[in-house]
Amino acid sequence: MLESMGTHRNTRAAVPLTGSRDRLARGRLAGTPLVAVAVAACATSMTVVGCSLAVTASLGGTTAGDRGSVRLLFINNTPDTVVFSAGTFDPLDEQSVPSLVQFGFAGSGLTLGPQSESAIGSLPCARVFSLGGSRLLALAEANDTGTALVPEASIEGARFFAESPDGSAAPMMDGSTLPFEADLGVDFSCGALLIVRFEINDVGPSAFRIDFEFVPSESTR
16 A cells, blocks of 8 residues: 555654754753754754745645644554654744544554554644654643543553553563654645554664654655
8 A cells, every 4th residue: 555655755764863953952042042052953953944944844734824734644563563653843932732632542542553554634734743752742731632642552652552452451562663753844744644663673782673754745555
């Protein structure tokens, strides 16, 4: 199915988040334009051009103040249930309410079981797409998202659990991954389909990994 969705893809594996990007979320200097603050704050972890794109890239709206959306597809290629939070947010606005989706255990709402994929959903486009990032979780906890948070999914990164078929035993955690973030204008564009794959990690210290790619809106099926 995925191979028929176009060939223009930006693919990369998840990387650890850096402290400089956390400073970007809080960086405000009196009398200094926010774009200038943002470029200065994240210059240590990205190129200045890439950082500027993340702050100034179009949000996809057709009118001033409006914004478009991104579509999301989560694919679990592991033998475990994956528990995580994902969403979009604007890091320069600490009062903003993030758009959040959470996958928990069976019976707690959305689930992503072994060897399965989610339905394709959508969220409002924003400056950052995050999976289990500390900034996303902090905004969700500080600002009312309109729905109760799923406790087991309100974690950094993603966790992988073996669940008994009949639910008679408590889920056993088999491993976890680091948080992942992607920046608008650098890693994805508004209107795109964002594809997140959870995979067995054959190399490296972690048993699991996150793979990310996006299919631009102009790609043909």
